C-alpha cells in the first residue's frame with residue numbers, strides 16, 4: 041500500500057473531530073473522499089501532513105514508514121504533495137515565482153521528477169500567464185497553480201482538498217482533466233469532494249465520511265448502485 045490509515049483519531053485542541061478513520065491507497069490509485077461540509081475530509085488530509093491538527097490515536101503509514109512525529113515539511117519531503125482547500129498561492133508573486141518557491145527535490149528511487157517546464161506542459165495556461173501575479177488570476181487558474189507547485193515536490197501521493205470548490209463547471213472539468221493526466225503518470229491521489237459528479241471520470245474507489253467516521257467504502261460503481269448512500273450521507277438534511 042502507498043498509504044494506510046488505521047483507526048485515526050485527531051483533534052483541534054480538546055475537540056476530537058476524527059473518531060477512528062481507516063483508509064488505504066494503493067500505488068497509482070485515485071481515491072475519492074466524499075462527505076458533507078464539516079464532516080472531517082480536510083481534517084483527514086491535515087492529519088496526514090500534520091498541518092494544524094493533532095493526531096491523538098491510530099497510525100498513518102506512508103510508503104512503508106509510519107509518519108508519527110514528523111513535521112509537515114518532512115512528510116512532504118518523503119513524497120506527500122498537499123493542495124489545501126484555500127490553495128495558498130502567493131498573491132503578490134507571479135506564477136513563475138510561485139513555482140520557484142518549492143526547493144528542488146533530488147531524484148529519489150521510485151519518484152517521478154517534475155520540472156517547471158513539465159508542469160507548464162500539463163497546464164499550458166500557466167505558461168501563458170507565467171509573468172502574471174497569482175492574486176489576479178481566477179479561482180481555477182489558482183487551483184492549477186497550487187497543483188503545479190505541489191508537483192514540484194515530486195509527490196508519490198497527492199492530496200487534493202476539494203479542488204473543484206467554487207469553480208465553474210467547465211473549469212472544474214479542466215481540473216479533472218489534470219487529475220486524469222496525473223493518474224496516467226502514476227501519481228496516487230486522494231481527492232476530497234462534497235459530491236461525486238466531477239470525479240466520476242478518474243476515481244478508482246470511494247470513501248464516504250460522516251461526522252468524523254468512515255461510513256462506507258467501495259467502488260465508484262458500487263457507490264452509484266446504492267442511492268441510499270447519497271441520501272443518507274451526502275444530501276443536506
Ligand SMILES: Nc1ncnc2c1ncn2[C@@H]1O[C@H](COP(=O)(O)OP(=O)(O)OP(=O)(O)O)[C@@H](O)[C@H]1O
Pocket residue numbers: 052055057075076077078079080081082083084092125
Ligand atoms: N482549525 C480548527 N479548529 C477547530 N475546529 C476545526 C478547525 N478546522 C475544522 N474544525 C472542525 O472540525 C470538523 C471537521 O472539519 P473539516 O474541515 O475537516 O471538514 P470537511 O469535511 O473538510 O468540510 P469542509 O467542506 O468544510 O472542508 C468541523 O466540525 C469543523 O468545524
